[in-house]
Amino acid sequence: MLITPLICIPLLGAAVTLIFYKEKNIQQWISSITIAVHLFYAFAIFNMVQVQNILVEYLGGWAAPVGITLVVDKLSALMVIMTSIVMLAVNIYSRLATDAKLESQGYFPVVLALLAGLSGTFVTGDLFNLYVWFEVILMSSFVLLSVKGSREQLEGGIKYVALNLFSSVIFLCAAGLIYGLFGTLNLADLSVKVAENIEDPRVHTFALMLWIAFAIKAAIFPFYSWLPSSYHTPPIAVGAIFAGLLTKVGIYSMIRVFLFVFNPLPDWIYTLLIVISLITMVSGVLGAYVQTDFRRILAFSSVSQVGFMMLGISLRTDWALAATILFIFHHAFVKSGLFITAGICEYAYGTFDIRKLGGVLEKDVFISIIFFMLGLCLVGVPFSSGFLVKILLIKAAIETSSWVSTGVIIMVSFMTLLYTVKIWTEVFWNALPDEEELKAEKIKEREMSSMMYIPAAILLLAGIIIGLNSNYFAEYGREAAKNIYYKSDYINSVLDTSKYKKDYNFLEAK
Amino acid sequence: MELLFALMIGVLFSLGLYMMLRRSIVKLIIGISLIGNAGNLLVFFAGNMVRGKPPILKDNLVSDIYSLSDPLTQSLILTAIVISFGVTSFGAVLINKAYDVLNTDDVDTLTETDSSC
Numbered sequence: 001m002l003i004t005p006l007i008c009i010p011l012l013g014a015a016v017t018l019i020f021y022k023e024k025n026i027q028q029w030i031s032s033i034t035i036a037v038h039l040f041y042a043f044a045i046f047n048m049v050q051v052q053n054i055l056v057e058y059l060g061g062w063a064a065p066v067g068i069t070l071v072v073d074k075l076s077a078l079m080v081i082m083t084s085i086v087m088l089a090v091n092i093y094s095r096l097a098t099d100a101k102l103e104s105q106g107y108f109p110v111v112l113a114l115l116a117g118l119s120g121t122f123v124t125g126d127l128f129n130l131y132v133w134f135e136v137i138l139m140s141s142f143v144l145l146s147v148k149g150s151r152e153q154l155e156g157g158i159k160y161v162a163l164n165l166f167s168s169v170i171f172l173c174a175a176g177l178i179y180g181l182f183g184t185l186n187l188a189d190l191s192v193k194v195a196e197n198i199e200d201p202r203v204h205t206f207a208l209m210l211w212i213a214f215a216i217k218a219a220i221f222p223f224y225s226w227l228p229s230s231y232h233t234p235p236i237a238v239g240a241i242f243a244g245l246l247t248k249v250g251i252y253s254m255i256r257v258f259l260f261v262f263n264p265l266p267d268w269i270y271t272l273l274i275v276i277s278l279i280t281m282v283s284g285v286l287g288a289y290v291q292t293d294f295r296r297i298l299a300f301s302s303v304s305q306v307g308f309m310m311l312g313i314s315l316r317t318d319w320a321l322a323a324t325i326l327f328i329f330h331h332a333f334v335k336s337g338l339f340i341t342a343g344i345c346e347y348a349y350g351t352f353d354i355r356k357l358g359g360v361l362e363k364d365v366f367i368s369i370i371f372f373m374l375g376l377c378l379v380g381v382p383f384s385s386g387f388l389v390k391i392l393l394i395k396a397a398i399e400t401s402s403w404v405s406t407g408v409i410i411m412v413s414f415m416t417l418l419y420t421v422k423i424w425t426e427v428f429w430n431a432l433p434d435e436e437e438l439k440a441e442k443i444k445e446r447e448m449s450s451m452m453y454i455p456a457a458i459l460l461l462a463g464i465i466i467g468l469n470s471n472y473f474a475e476y477g478r479e480a481a482k483n484i485y486y487k488s489d490y491i492n493s494v495l496d497t498s499k500y501k502k503d504y505n506f507l508e509a510k
Numbered sequence: 511m512e513l514l515f516a517l518m519i520g521v522l523f524s525l526g527l528y529m530m531l532r533r534s535i536v537k538l539i540i541g542i543s544l545i546g547n548a549g550n551l552l553v554f555f556a557g558n559m560v561r562g563k564p565p566i567l568k569d570n571l572v573s574d575i576y577s578l579s580d581p582l583t584q585s586l587i588l589t590a591i592v593i594s595f596g597v598t599s600f601g602a603v604l605i606n607k608a609y610d611v612l613n614t615d616d617v618d619t620l621t622e623t624d625s626s627c
Contacts, residue, residue: 128586135593142600146607154608155620158535161601165542166530168597169549172590176553179583 003057003070006045006080006119009038014112024103028095031108035091038115039084042077049077054483054493056125064125064494065186071125071494074480075325079122079252082332085462086244087115089455093340094237096452097347102235105147114140114241121249125494127175127185130253134171134217138164141246144238145230156230163226167216174209181206188494191261191487198264207262208269211254218250220310221280224303228287231302232295232352236343239295243302244336248328251309255324259313260484273314278408281307285415289422294342294352297419298335301378304412305331311405312393318485320396322477323389329473330385330466334377337459341371344456345427348448354423358432368428370456375420377463380413385466392474515555522548535605535615542601546594550587557583 013034020026048055049072057070072080091111098107117136124130146157179185181202182193197203212223219227231242284304291297305327312324344367345360346352361368373384380386390413397406466473483490522544529541557580565581609615 128589132589132593135597139597139600142597142604146604149607149611151611152622154604154611155622157604158538158608158617158620161604162530162538162542165597165601166545169542169545172549173552176549176556176583176586179553179586180556 002048002055003045003072003123004059005041006038006123007116009041010034010112010116010119014109014116017109017112018106021106021109022104024100027103027108031112032088032091032095034112035084035088035115038119039081039088042080042084045072046077046081049074054490056493056496063496065184065189068129069125069186069188069494070123071188071490072123073483073490074476075252075255075484076122078325078329078476078480079248080119082248082329083115083118083122083245086241086332086336086459087111089340089458090237090240090244090336092458093240093343093452093455096449097343098235098237102148102237107144107147107237110140110143110147111241114144118245118249122252125187127178127187127190127257129185130257131168131171131175134168134249134253137246137249138168141242144241145234148235150233153233156233159226160230163216163223167213167223170209170216171213174206174213177202177209178206186494187256187261188487188491192491192495194261198262203262204265204269207258207265210257210262211273214250214254214258216250218247218254218306218310219303220250220306221276221283224280224284224306227303228296228299231299232293236295236339236346240336240339240343243298243339244332247302247306248332251306251313251324251328254310254313255321255484259316259321260487260490263485264316270314270316274311274402274405277307277310277314278405279307280304280310281408281412285412285419288419289415292353292355294345294354294357294423294427295339297354297423298338298342301416301419302335304416305335305378308390308393308409308412311409312396315393315396315400315402315405317396317400318478318481319392319399321481321484322474323392323396325480326385326392326466326473326477327389330377330389330463333459333462333466334374334385337374337456337463338371338378340456340459341367341374344448344452347452348446350446354426357427358430359428361428366450366453367456370453370460371428372424373460374456374463375424377460377467379417379420383467385463385470388467388470388474392477511561512555515551519548519551519555522551533616533618535608535617538617539598539601539605543594543598546590546598550590550594553590554583554587559583 013030017027017030020030045055055072058064059068059070094107114137117133117140120133120136121130124133142157142161145160146153175185178190182190184190184193194203216223231239234242281304284300284307288297288300288304291300309324309327312320312327342352345357348364349357349360351357377384377386380390390409394406394409397409526541526544526548529537529544560579563578565578
């Protein structure tokens with residue numbers, strides 16, 4: 001009864017909001033309260049993890065590896081808190097800015113179901129259960145992406161649905177084949193059995209199948225084409241959740257399954273992964289630089305940032321993995337915050353096209369400051385959250401004498417600065433291009449309530465806190481990474497050997 | 511028997527992939543559901559599948575537990591079938607709506623949201 005509330009609270013909230021399907025106000029309040037309670041509970045779990053290191057819950061009382069096990073270690077606790085904070089900020093934003101059509105078609109219940117799916121993914125300790133939570137996330141995100149039913153949303157929706165369903169099938173096949181080979185789906189048990197057969201080429205094949213399934217979700221180089229063509233289509237309240245949280249699910253699963261269970265694979269696989277992640281970083285950043293739509297720049301930027309996270313996974317030292325974990329944490333806040341600032345600019349000035357925006361710095365100083373600081377966090381200026389994660393990654397790259405990746409990290413960081421500056425000059429710094437032309441296109445400005453700054457400010461604050469407490473976070477990330485690489489703690493907590501025997505008694509032949 | 515199943519799964523996979531690569535969005539959904547079913551069969555077959563030995567224990571005598579068919583894969587694909595059914599029906603609604611709005615069923619013309627570079 002310890003971990004399940006993380007999943008049950010949002011599901012309960014979703015059920016209650018469905019009862020009040022027509023009452024928009026009640027739905028808003030219920031969803032805010034639900035997410036706040038979830039955040040509170042996530043912090044309680046986080047504190048417990050500090051003391052006990054790993055929390056385990058056996059669903060239905062079936063001891064591992066028979067039943068489904070929920071496990072929270074330091075990595076999971078961090079991910080759940082991240083999800084909850086981003087959701088809360090987006091929830092505040094959506095109260096103020098989403099249009100009535102989205103909300104009347106079940107925005108709030110679906111977002112709560114998405115929160116349940118994300119929490120489930122982050123706490124499960126079972127491969128097939130992970131697949132089920134992936135599907136929960138997918139269904140919720142399909143609905144959120146296409147519910148408004150405009151042209152571009154349906155187009156983006158078809159691409160998103162087709163590729164993600166394909167990746168689900170690959171995941172399902174890999175899970176089934178792994179079960180056929182090892183007879184278990186519990187991640188701790190699986191990692192013991194995989195370690196005994198790590199030379200088996202079938203194991204390598206299944207590991208790479210899982211990697212491809214996660215890479216499609218995380219938008220890694222050869223598979224990322226669905227992301228830039230769908231992430232800018234939904235309303236900002238949805239886009240901020242997608243950009244902040246959904247690609248991170250792929251990276252998290254890679255850490256949990258690929259590094260925890262299937263480690264070490266042959267060296268050539270990791271070399272290949274380093275090459276792929278470098279290509280992802282460079283191609284994402286080049287794509288971002290040529291775009292002119294605020295959200296498309298941010299979507300492509302997500303691709304390049306995911307490359308950084310993937311690089312930390314493929315370098316395979318505990319500092320590199322700590323960098324990846326903190327990168328996920330920092331990027332979720334910063335990218336959602338940037339999406340929300342894009343949404344505020346669109347709400348107030350009527351367009352996402354940065355060529356038609358301008359002079360925001362004079363009209364609205366607050367949002368300019370928030371964007372500026374978030375941009376600095378994204379680029380990684382000293383004392384910001386981005387600096388911490390990039391310096392850890394560079395350190396890991398130098399320690400493994402991977403000079404090419406060191407160079408590419410620095411180069412891509414500079415190019416991140418380029419597109420951030422591009423947005424800054426076009427939208428905030430320069431004067432508005434030509435007022436007459438804009439009037440002809442019927443771009444209208446709207447009054448916005450000052451409450452809309454709050455969600456962006458919350459996310460910015462999270463980024464600043466990470467940057468200022470970098471010692472604490474670096475140490476925390478390293479401990480979380482050690483739990484992944486030195487598996488014995490996790491395995492011993494999950495596979496409690498005394499219970500193992502007790503529940504298997506009935507199987508022993510008489 | 512094994513060879514037959516392996517061939518059938520392979521054929522289903524290739525048919526599904528072929529359909530997904532066609533230009534019509536209706537065929538895309540058909541392809542997805544074919545591939546989904548191929549995946550389900552693969553999982554079903556990955557477990558210990560033996561003829562005429564249901565996984566029912568008599569008097570806790572399980573000396574020959576490995577000769578029984580494996581009940582877990584069956585429950586796994588039961589879950590997977592329900593999921594793929596739900597997802598496919600969502601896909602059907604989506605392409606219906608997309609056809610209404612976009613007035614085309616040709617995937618190649620859906621380039622509006624692609625990046626222009």
